[in-house]
Amino acid sequence: MDIEKNQIDHIVSKLGEKIKFLRTEKSLSLKDLSQRSGISAAAIHKIEANGIIPTITTMMKIADSLGKNVSHFIEEDRKDKDVVFVPAKKREPILTFKKGLDLKGISAKQYGDFIMTAAYATVAVGATSGRSPMKHQGEELVYCLQGKIEFKIKDDTYVLSAGDSLNFRTHHDHKWKNIGNKEAKLIWVLAVPPT
Numbered sequence: 001m002d003i004e005k006n007q008i009d010h011i012v013s014k015l016g017e018k019i020k021f022l023r024t025e026k027s028l029s030l031k032d033l034s035q036r037s038g039i040s041a042a043a044i045h046k047i048e049a050n051g052i053i054p055t056i057t058t059m060m061k062i063a064d065s066l067g068k069n070v071s072h073f074i075e076e077d078r079k080d081k082d083v084v085f086v087p088a089k090k091r092e093p094i095l096t097f098k099k100g101l102d103l104k105g106i107s108a109k110q111y112g113d114f115i116m117t118a119a120y121a122t123v124a125v126g127a128t129s130g131r132s133p134m135k136h137q138g139e140e141l142v143y144c145l146q147g148k149i150e151f152k153i154k155d156d157t158y159v160l161s162a163g164d165s166l167n168f169r170t171h172h173d174h175k176w177k178n179i180g181n182k183e184a185k186l187i188w189v190l191a192v193p194p195t
Helices: 005-025 030-037 041-048 056-065
Strands: 101-105 116-123 139-146 148-153 156-161 165-169 174-178 184-191
Touching: 005 041, 030 041, 030 056, 041 056, 139 148, 139 156, 148 165, 148 184, 156 165
Parallel strands: none
Antiparallel strands: 101 116, 116 184, 139 165, 139 184, 148 156, 148 174
């Protein structure tokens, strides 16, 4: 999805304000946030005053120190973050570095502090999660709409065909592969409890 330049400028102009609001809401001084994030107090002050634009690495450190995802700082303000409707034609792409995996958002994760994030996933024939298994915090629920996809979790293997689902805790080693002869289509849900 293309974002207009004035929309980017608007989002960037709000970064400092959002950081300062959260910092003061949590009763943190510039020094406190500096110690938590590893970013100098002077740099944080300049970011809050819109004197400098933070790099993505800096933004990730600040966001983590404030208990938020970076998306919290770049999302547009919504009137009602408790209810979000996602029309089929307005599913936004979700960035992934896995070759052969296409994700379109069907959840409200990018709009607020929801526990779940979900995607409509299309997985190319032969596509995999990579050589090394993954593990991270949370739970995943995968529902197969079409095709055949294999999941390896710890030492067990599960093959999902249309109508099958798999729910697992993601702190276990896991990996996946499309072992079918056509694209696999899945509903993929990730739930990460708030920290």
